[in-house]
Amino acid sequence: MQTYKLTVFEQDGEKILDEAFQAQNDQEAKTKGENLLLEKAMHEKTHRCTSPAGKLILFHR
Numbered sequence: 001m002q003t004y005k006l007t008v009f010e011q012d013g014e015k016i017l018d019e020a021f022q023a024q025n026d027q028e029a030k031t032k033g034e035n036l037l038l039e040k041a042m043h044e045k046t047h048r049c050t051s052p053a054g055k056l057i058l059f060h061r
Contacts, residue, residue, distance in 0.1 A: 004029040004057065006036055008047040017042060026057050033058045 001022040008017035017040065023029035033049040037058075049058035 002029075002052050004033065004049055004051055006033050006047065006049045006058075008037070008040075008042045008045050010045070016045070017047075026051055026055065030057050 001024060003020050004023055006017065006019045006021065007015060010016055019036065021029075021032055021036070023032050029049060029051065034043070037043040037045075037047060043060075045060075047058065047060050048056060051057055
């Protein structure tokens with residue numbers, strides 16, 4: 001398992017969510033990240049999900 005980071009921002013740049021979660025690979029992390037965003041009703045906010053290597057898995061502006 002690897003640790004991925006999901007970060008969500010307001011329009012003014014304020015960080016409103018900074019959450020780490022575990023996934024087996026990038027595809028699983030993308031799915032988990034999307035589900036977390038939907039659960040927290042933050043899928044329309046600016047967000048990013050990064051891998052332990054710094055790879056951008058999800059991004060929405």
